[in-house]
Amino acid sequence: MTSTETHAPRRQIMPKWLKRVLGTAATISVTLLGLLFVTFMIGRVMPIDPVLAVVGERASQAQYDAVYQELGLDKPLLVQFGIYITDVLQGDFGRSIRTGMPVSDDIARVFPATLELATLGTLLGVFLGVPLGVIAAVKRGSWIDQTARLVGLVGYSMPIFWLGLMGLLVFYGILGWVAGPGRVDIFYDGIVEPITGMLLLDSALRGEWDVFRNAFSHIVLPACLLGYFSLAYISRMTRSFMLEQLSSEYITTARVKGLSEWHVIWRHAFRNIRIQLITVIALSYANLLEGSVLTEIIFAWPGIGSYITVSLLANDMNAVLGGTVVIGVIFVGLNLFSDLLYRFFDPRSK
Amino acid sequence: MSTATEPSTLKAWLLAEEPTSRRQARAASVYQGWLTMRGNTLTMIGLGILIFLILCAIFAPLLATENPFAQDLANRLKPPGWEGHIFGTDSLGRDIYSRLLYGARISIYIVLLVAAVAPLVGLMIGTIAGYVGGVTDTVLMRATDIFLAFPRLVLALAFVAALGAGIENAVLAIALTAWPPYARIARAETLTIRNSDFIAAVRLQGAGPIRIIVRHIWPLCISSLIVRVTLDMAGIILTAAGLGFLGLGAQPPSPEWGAMVAEGRKYILDYWWVATIPGLAIFSLSLAFNLIGDGLRDVLDPKGGE
Numbered sequence: 001m002t003s004t005e006t007h008a009p010r011r012q013i014m015p016k017w018l019k020r021v022l023g024t025a026a027t028i029s030v031t032l033l034g035l036l037f038v039t040f041m042i043g044r045v046m047p048i049d050p051v052l053a054v055v056g057e058r059a060s061q062a063q064y065d066a067v068y069q070e071l072g073l074d075k076p077l078l079v080q081f082g083i084y085i086t087d088v089l090q091g092d093f094g095r096s097i098r099t100g101m102p103v104s105d106d107i108a109r110v111f112p113a114t115l116e117l118a119t120l121g122t123l124l125g126v127f128l129g130v131p132l133g134v135i136a137a138v139k140r141g142s143w144i145d146q147t148a149r150l151v152g153l154v155g156y157s158m159p160i161f162w163l164g165l166m167g168l169l170v171f172y173g174i175l176g177w178v179a180g181p182g183r184v185d186i187f188y189d190g191i192v193e194p195i196t197g198m199l200l201l202d203s204a205l206r207g208e209w210d211v212f213r214n215a216f217s218h219i220v221l222p223a224c225l226l227g228y229f230s231l232a233y234i235s236r237m238t239r240s241f242m243l244e245q246l247s248s249e250y251i252t253t254a255r256v257k258g259l260s261e262w263h264v265i266w267r268h269a270f271r272n273i274r275i276q277l278i279t280v281i282a283l284s285y286a287n288l289l290e291g292s293v294l295t296e297i298i299f300a301w302p303g304i305g306s307y308i309t310v311s312l313l314a315n316d317m318n319a320v321l322g323g324t325v326v327i328g329v330i331f332v333g334l335n336l337f338s339d340l341l342y343r344f345f346d347p348r349s350k
Numbered sequence: 351m352s353t354a355t356e357p358s359t360l361k362a363w364l365l366a367e368e369p370t371s372r373r374q375a376r377a378a379s380v381y382q383g384w385l386t387m388r389g390n391t392l393t394m395i396g397l398g399i400l401i402f403l404i405l406c407a408i409f410a411p412l413l414a415t416e417n418p419f420a421q422d423l424a425n426r427l428k429p430p431g432w433e434g435h436i437f438g439t440d441s442l443g444r445d446i447y448s449r450l451l452y453g454a455r456i457s458i459y460i461v462l463l464v465a466a467v468a469p470l471v472g473l474m475i476g477t478i479a480g481y482v483g484g485v486t487d488t489v490l491m492r493a494t495d496i497f498l499a500f501p502r503l504v505l506a507l508a509f510v511a512a513l514g515a516g517i518e519n520a521v522l523a524i525a526l527t528a529w530p531p532y533a534r535i536a537r538a539e540t541l542t543i544r545n546s547d548f549i550a551a552v553r554l555q556g557a558g559p560i561r562i563i564v565r566h567i568w569p570l571c572i573s574s575l576i577v578r579v580t581l582d583m584a585g586i587i588l589t590a591a592g593l594g595f596l597g598l599g600a601q602p603p604s605p606e607w608g609a610m611v612a613e614g615r616k617y618i619l620d621y622w623w624v625a626t627i628p629g630l631a632i633f634s635l636s637l638a639f640n641l642i643g644d645g646l647r648d649v650l651d652p653k654g655g656e
Contacts, residue, residue, distance in 0.1 A: 027495075030492055031492070031495055031496055031499050034492065034493065034495075034496030034499075035496055035499055035500065037496075038496060038497075038500070038505075039508065042508050042509065042511070042512040043512070045512050045513075153637070153640060153641070153644075154637075156584060156636075156640050157584055157588075157633055157636040157637035157639075157640050158633055158636075159588050159591050159592065159595075159608070159611070159629060159632045159633060159636070160588075160592075161591075161592060161595050161608075161611065162611055162625070162626075162629030162632065162633070165611070165615060165618050165625050165626075165629070166626065166629070168618060168619075169618050169619065169622055169626075172619075173618070173619040286501070287501070289501065290501035290502070290503055290504055291503075293503055293504065293507070293592075294503070294592055294595065294596070297595075297596065298615075308504065308507060309507070309596055312507060312510075312511045312598070313597065315511075317511065320507070320508060320511050321508065323504075324500070324504055324505070324507075324508045327500075327501055327504050328499055328500045328501075328504075331499055331500065331501055332499045335499070
C-alpha cells in the first residue's frame with residue numbers, strides 16, 4: 001500500500017482528465033458561439049427589412065420606428081448580438097412570420113418527423129451496409145465486392161431529389177406498392193394523440209394499427225431513399241476498415257492457430273473496427289439530417305428540412321435561422337459524440 | 351535538353367530512366383500517371399463522359415435543334431421522339447434536348463467557378479494559419495471548424511437566403527461552404543514544410559513571409575488540393591443542382607438541370623420524361639467526376655492504391 005502511495009501519483013490523473021473535458025467544453029462553446037455569429041450575420045446582411053416584414057408596407061413612420069426600437073435595431077451590432085445569444089440560449093428564436101408561432105414551438109413540432117425518417121434510414125443503412133462492407137472486404141475482387149463498389153459509386157453520384165422522384169414514379173405511380181407523398185393519408189390525420197411526435201411509434205403505442213399501417217406505407221419510400229445513401233457510405237467505410245484489419249499480422253496468427261474463418265472475421269477483425277464503425281454511423285446519421293432537406297421536399301414530409309425551405313421561400317428569416325442553428329447544434333453534438341467515443345474507447349488515441 | 355520531333359522519340363524522352371532536366375522529370379511523372387490511369391477502365395469511361403459533356407457545352411449552339419427558350423404552347427409535354435424533339439418537350443413546349451445542351455454550360459460554369467474559388471480561399475487561410483502559427487492559427491482554425499460544423503446544404507441555403515437567389519450567389523454560397531476542408535489540408539501540408547531546411551535557406555536570403563508562402567509553400571500544397579477538388583466536384587454539382595431544384599440557384603427560364611427537374615416534378619406521374627432526362631444528365635456529370643477522382647487518387651496517392 002505504501003509503495004503505491006509513494007510511487008503512483010494517482011491524483012495527477014484526475015486533473016489531466018478534467019483538463020481534457022474542460023478543453024473540449026471550451027472548444028464546443030467557441031464553436032457554438034461562432035455558429036450563432038454566422039447565423040446572426042446572415043440575418044443582418046439580408047436584403048429584407050425585418051421591420052417591414054412585421055409592420056407591412058402601409059405602416060406609418062411612428063409605427064415603423066416603434067417596431068424598429070422594439071426589435072433592438074437602434075442598438076450597436078455587438079449589443080444586438082448579445083441579445084440574440086441570450087434569446088437563443090433561452091430557446092427563443094423569435095416568432096415565425098409565416099406561421100405566426102414561436103419558431104421554437106414550430107421546430108419542436110416538426111423535428112420528430114425528421115428524426116423518425118433519419119433514424120429509419122440509418123437503421124436500414126447499418127443493417128444492410130455493414131454486412132455488405134464486411135463481405136466485400138473478405139471476398140475482395142468478387143462480384144459482391146464489385147456490386148458494393150457500384151452501389152457506392154452510384155450513391156455518391158445520384159442527385160437525391162431525382163432518385164426520390166423516380167421512386168415515386170415507379171413504386172407509387174406505376175406499381176402502386178406504396179403510398180404517395182405526405183406522412184399519412186388525410187383520413188388518418190390527427191387520430192393519434194402525439195406522445196413522442198413520431199407517428200409510427202405513437203400509433204404503435206396507442207394500438208392504432210390502421211394508422212400504423214398507413215404511416216408505414218408512407219414512410220417506406222423516403223426511408224429507403226435515405227437508407228440507400230447511408231448504405232453507400234457505411235458499406236464503403238466498413239470495407240476499408242475491414243481490409244486494414246484483415247491484412248494485419250494478428251489475423252494471420254489467428255488463421256495459423258486454426259480458427260474458423262467465421263471466428264477470424266467476426267470475433268477478431270470485426271471486433272476491432274466497432275469503434276470506428278460507430279463513429280461512421282454517427283456521422284452518417286448527421287448527414288441524413290442534412291439529406292432530409294431535399295427528401296422532405298420531394299415527399300412533402302413535414303420535417304425540419306421542408307420547414308427551413310418553405311420558410312426561406314417565404315422570406316421568413318427567423319424560422320430559417322432557427323432551423324439552421326438547431327441542425328448545426330445537432331451536427332456539432334453528433335461529431336462530438338463520435339469524437340469522445342473514439343477517444344475513450346480507442347487506447348491508441350489517448 | 352532534347353526536343354522530340356517524332357512520337358517514338360517523344361515516348362523515349364518521357365520514359366527516360368534518368369531525366370536530364372526538371373521539365374523532363376515533371377513531364378515523365380505526368381506521363382507515368384497517365385499510363386496508370388489509362389489502365390483503369392472506369393476512369394477512362396468517366397473521362398469519356400466528361401469530354402463528351404464538355405463538347406456538348408461548347409458546341410451547344412451548333413448541336414441544338416431549337417432555341418432553348420422558344421415556347422410552343424401548342425406542343426406542350428410531347429413525348430421523346432415526337433416530331434424531331436429527341437427528348438420531347440416541357441410544359442411550355444420548349445425542346446428538352448436543346449435545353450439540356452445549354453444546361454451543360456451552366457453546370458460546368460458553376461463547377462469551374464466553385465473549383466477555382468473555394469480551394470484558393472482554403473489555400474490562403476490554411477497556409478497562413480500553418481505558417482504564422484500561434485494565435486492566428488488558433489483563430490483561423492476555429493473559424494474553419496465553425497464552418498465545418500454546419501451541414502453544407504443547410505448553410506448554403508442560409509447564405510442564398512441572405513444573398514438572394516441566382517447563379518452567382520449560388521456559386522458564392524457553395525464556395526463559402528466548401529473551403530474548410532481545403533484549409534485543413536493546406537495547413538497540414540504547411541506544417542510539414544515549414545521547418546524544412548530549404549525554407550530556412552530562403553528565409554536567410556531575406557525572403558519575407560508572403561514570398562515564402564506564395565512562392566515556396568503554395569506550389570507544394572497544390573497537388574494534394576487538386577486531388578481533393580476532383581473528388582469534391584461531384585458534390586459541388588449535386589449541391590448546385592439541389593439549390594436549382596429548390597428554386598434558389600439559376601432562375602427561370604434558365605435551362606439549369608436542377609431547375610428543369612423541379613419543373614418536371616409537377617408532371618412526374620403523367621409525363622415522366624420532363625423530370626427524368628435532366629436528372630440523368632446531372633447523374634452522368636457527377637458520375638464522370640467520381641470515376642475520374644477515384645482514378646486520380648490511385649495515381650497520386652499510392653497509399654490508397656489497391
